[in-house]
Amino acid sequence: MTELFQPLAHDTPFRFHCGPDVTCFNRCCRNLNQFLYPYDVVRMARALGLSAGEFLACYTRRHVGPETGLPVVSLKPQMPGRHCPLVTLQGCRVYNDRPASCRLYPLARAVVRDPQTGSIEERFALIREDHCQGHGGGTQWDARRWIENQGLSPYNCNNDPLLAVIAFKRHRHPQPLPPQVGDAIYESLYLFADTPDVSDGKSTLAATAARPADFTEIEGRLSAAYDAVVEILKESAR
Numbered sequence: 631m632t633e634l635f636q637p638l639a640h641d642t643p644f645r646f647h648c649g650p651d652v653t654c655f656n657r658c659c660r661n662l663n664q665f666l667y668p669y670d671v672v673r674m675a676r677a678l679g680l681s682a683g684e685f686l687a688c689y690t691r692r693h694v695g696p697e698t699g700l701p702v703v704s705l706k707p708q709m710p711g712r713h714c715p716l717v718t719l720q721g722c723r724v725y726n727d728r729p730a731s732c733r734l735y736p737l738a739r740a741v742v743r744d745p746q747t748g749s750i751e752e753r754f755a756l757i758r759e760d761h762c763q764g765h766g767g768g769t770q771w772d773a774r775r776w777i778e779n780q781g782l783s784p785y786n787c788n789n790d791p792l793l794a795v796i797a798f799k800r801h802r803h804p805q806p807l808p809p810q811v812g813d814a815i816y817e818s819l820y821l822f823a824d825t826p827d828v829s830d831g832k833s834t835l836a837a838t839a840a841r842p843a844d845f846t847e848i849e850g851r852l853s854a855a856y857d858a859v860v861e862i863l864k865e866s867a868r
């Protein structure tokens with residue numbers, strides 16, 4: 631498989647079409663190497679009617695980030711073909727709640743964070759892989775319109791703060807994390823939505839399952855989870 635990243639200015643037009651009518655339908659859901667953000671996990675778990683813990687146990691693998699030293703999770707590839715555990719002949723089982731990277735494809739997005747001001751600059755690239763037949767046809771897009779069309783804004787808002795956590799880890803705790811600290815961070819980042827709320831005893835996922843379009847509570851708990859990880863790192867670095 632060849633893969634080419636073409637840098638793409640925010641307003642550079644590109645044409646792309648994807649759907650069940652393309653001959654390569656579902657091909658991008660094979661050969662999986664798919665890392666998930668904490669927000670991806672809660673969106674998919676909720677869509678499947680699972681707790682975050684159940685989702686993680688069934689569908690993901692846990693790793694240590696090679697560059698960050700932080701715990702990360704990826705979708706568990708299925709054999710043969712290392713396909714996604716959530717792909718079906720009809721497409722993605724969790725399409726409305728698919729992860730950020732699936733929404734973004736065929737774009738790649740890098741985010742550069744100014745350490746002084748905290749401001750974020752986005753850079754984009756167009757990914758051209760020889761199996762993907764979607765290039766050149768269909769609607770004309772640019773990066774901004776693609777982000778909007780694919781419903782990526784809430785994902786970016788909830789995922790980008792992880793950058794600050796990673797920067798903090800690198801700066802304050804460059805050494806590998808002791809296993810118990812890695813476990814505590816994993817729990818904060820990926821299981822926060824299963825923790826019962828003190829007010830009513832329900833987990834965030836259970837409490838919000840009846841309100842399909844309302845992610846406010848999850849987003850609030852995720853923001854608190856990022857803060858909790860920074861506190862864990864501070865404590866561990868003492």
Ligand code: SF4
Pocket residue numbers: 647648649652653654655656657658659735736761762763764765
């Ligand atoms: S390989 Fe490209 S065109 Fe084919 S289904 Fe995936 S994203 Fe769509």
Ligand code: SF4
Pocket residue numbers: 658659664714715716717718721722723724725728729732
């Ligand atoms: S989550 Fe859905 S879109 Fe993403 S790789 Fe799996 S089946 Fe494909």
